[in-house]
Amino acid sequence: MFKKILIANRGEIAVRVMRACRELGIPSVAVYSEVDRASLHVRHADEAYFIGPAAATESYLNIEKILQVARRGGADAIHPGYGFLSENARFARACQQAGIKFIGPTAEAMELLGSKTRARQAMERAGVPLVPGSARGLEFAEAAGVAKEVGYPIMLKAAAGGGGKGMRMVRAEEELGSAFETARSEAEHAFGDGELYIEKLIENPRHIEMQVLADEHGHTVWLGERECSVQRRHQKVLEESPSPIVDAEMRRRMGEAAVKVAQAGGYTNAGTVEFLVDANKNFYFLEVNTRLQVEHPVTEMVTGLDLVHLQIRIAAGEPLPFRQQEVQLRGHAMECRIYAEDPDNNFFPSPGKITLLLIPGGPGIRRDSGMYEGWSVPLEYDPLLAKLIGYGSDRRQTIMRLRRALHEYFVGGIKTNISLFRRILKNPEFMAGKLDTGFLDRLLASPETDPVKSEHPDIAAIAAGVFAVLEQATPTRNGSADAQTQPAKNGASGWKQAGRVESLQ
Amino acid sequence: MIYDVNIDGADYRLELVREKAGWKCRLNGREVALDAVLTRANVLSIVIGGAAYEVKREATPLDLHFWVGSARYAAEVRDPRSLRSRRQAAGAADGIRKLVAPMPGKVVRLLVQEKAAVQAGEGVVVIEAMKMQNELKSPKKGVVQKILAAPGAAVNAGDVLAIVE
Numbered sequence: 001m002f003k004k005i006l007i008a009n010r011g012e013i014a015v016r017v018m019r020a021c022r023e024l025g026i027p028s029v030a031v032y033s034e035v036d037r038a039s040l041h042v043r044h045a046d047e048a049y050f051i052g053p054a055a056a057t058e059s060y061l062n063i064e065k066i067l068q069v070a071r072r073g074g075a076d077a078i079h080p081g082y083g084f085l086s087e088n089a090r091f092a093r094a095c096q097q098a099g100i101k102f103i104g105p106t107a108e109a110m111e112l113l114g115s116k117t118r119a120r121q122a123m124e125r126a127g128v129p130l131v132p133g134s135a136r137g138l139e140f141a142e143a144a145g146v147a148k149e150v151g152y153p154i155m156l157k158a159a160a161g162g163g164g165k166g167m168r169m170v171r172a173e174e175e176l177g178s179a180f181e182t183a184r185s186e187a188e189h190a191f192g193d194g195e196l197y198i199e200k201l202i203e204n205p206r207h208i209e210m211q212v213l214a215d216e217h218g219h220t221v222w223l224g225e226r227e228c229s230v231q232r233r234h235q236k237v238l239e240e241s242p243s244p245i246v247d248a249e250m251r252r253r254m255g256e257a258a259v260k261v262a263q264a265g266g267y268t269n270a271g272t273v274e275f276l277v278d279a280n281k282n283f284y285f286l287e288v289n290t291r292l293q294v295e296h297p298v299t300e301m302v303t304g305l306d307l308v309h310l311q312i313r314i315a316a317g318e319p320l321p322f323r324q325q326e327v328q329l330r331g332h333a334m335e336c337r338i339y340a341e342d343p344d345n346n347f348f349p350s351p352g353k354i355t356l357l358l359i360p361g362g363p364g365i366r367r368d369s370g371m372y373e374g375w376s377v378p379l380e381y382d383p384l385l386a387k388l389i390g391y392g393s394d395r396r397q398t399i400m401r402l403r404r405a406l407h408e409y410f411v412g413g414i415k416t417n418i419s420l421f422r423r424i425l426k427n428p429e430f431m432a433g434k435l436d437t438g439f440l441d442r443l444l445a446s447p448e449t450d451p452v453k454s455e456h457p458d459i460a461a462i463a464a465g466v467f468a469v470l471e472q473a474t475p476t477r478n479g480s481a482d483a484q485t486q487p488a489k490n491g492a493s494g495w496k497q498a499g500r501v502e503s504l505q
Numbered sequence: 506m507i508y509d510v511n512i513d514g515a516d517y518r519l520e521l522v523r524e525k526a527g528w529k530c531r532l533n534g535r536e537v538a539l540d541a542v543l544t545r546a547n548v549l550s551i552v553i554g555g556a557a558y559e560v561k562r563e564a565t566p567l568d569l570h571f572w573v574g575s576a577r578y579a580a581e582v583r584d585p586r587s588l589r590s591r592r593q594a595a596g597a598a599d600g601i602r603k604l605v606a607p608m609p610g611k612v613v614r615l616l617v618q619e620k621a622a623v624q625a626g627e628g629v630v631v632i633e634a635m636k637m638q639n640e641l642k643s644p645k646k647g648v649v650q651k652i653l654a655a656p657g658a659a660v661n662a663g664d665v666l667a668i669v670e
Contacts, residue, residue, distance in 0.1 A: 467562055
């Protein structure tokens, strides 16, 4: 087993991995940027090292610096978390060359699965269902024929693509010519490669993914699906397992397809195979995420496994401790991603100081968090603050538990999307499990049908007065926002301080 | 104590006396059997005639909100005898208004110069946070007396960026 593990990440995922390290008796090493000295992951680690300025390119993405810290601290493995360097083949290779184990797949597997056309060709050979289309780049002359064969509407996609660049939807043949030209020139500009291929457009698909786990001795298993159709701007917001539409037979077929994908890619460690599912429950390979996913806890809840423990044990060379037939799914789990953003103001990011934090608990509630009361959310990074995960014996109980937990949850001082989840979890379509990737956009576009009732303004008025009276009784103004954000400097007169505070308001 | 409280736009007159055994409370002249206990900073447990409420206070440099359960109320509290309250009440309609940064961020650019006339709602300063740009608008019609923000500067929530009169 490893002597020491460096976690090349921050926020809730760094805390999550450090907890696993402590449970396994392995010391953990945190790295932090200028603005993360007071962050929770630094408090959970056994060792912590400063790695540079706030900008991620100079800290959490700085391969040289991170390897230098690993060597200095004597870490013999690195867990990359998700985001940052987690899917960077160059980093995986640099770790290997430095004699440090990268907890994840090999650089070669990442590279094969990272290229869309290469992955598509490999999956076609392995017999994995793909969205109908062409497996290679096309000339315009061939494109019309292929498009007719798969049937309109189609998507033109850049082989080197990503982020929606070089991508065009084509509804009918007469649009193909101009769409092909613009997509090709966009791809050339963005990636220096104008290669295009065609895929049939799946309208309003579900996004369902399969968790796989592969050891370094040739064993690969699948651990059930996650339904991730609740998205906003291609960003997942809520995930659950099992999916409301996947039955045991479909799960087995998807699982076996995912194992084929992993094996075709020479994959090791934890990974996720994403599928698009159409209205007739046909599923098509989309891509592989070569890392631990944000939403891994829902799979942990329904399988009873700890994926981070398993990642570490696999990376240390241990064989998988169970076989496929021993994997049993039980109950229902659902995750809400709590972001520092304002749902009432176009999801504008909301960094700042957390002045009050009330944490939910009780049966079936798990909270993976990177925040604490008194901490200032930095404005430089992803706004994910915490994940609230509910578990119950069935989907309905899980939803009711999450609603209850959201009622207990309170984050004051900054805006969060907690109220959005109250809305989602009450929506009749959601309750019925009728989901597709357009669900959340439709929900947000429709007027709020059942808003939180503001039936107690009189209680708010009374509370306002009680706080004012209590405040006058405490001469230091303890607990007031002013006192919290601007503590009196030693020796400064209280009157002067009060005067300044008044003049600021 | 007497307070004028405004909750989501509605005015309340609140009379509150803290006694040894509890509270004496009249809301708009009506007697309320109030039992209130501060359970921790910013969290109040209120029981009135057997009905229980948890009330959270959220105070930022810019505004004050109370949460009763999951419902949020914007609040303003004035002590009619306080000098500052009277001054604020008088200044709300006209006089000097400050344009304040609602979040920490970086000043990207200025949209007007000092001494420029602005309409209520006209953009004055653009600040960036978490890779998004946000236009801060003038709270009133008037003249920009002073601009305290410089492009490129980092600002904190509550920092005064400009003064409009």
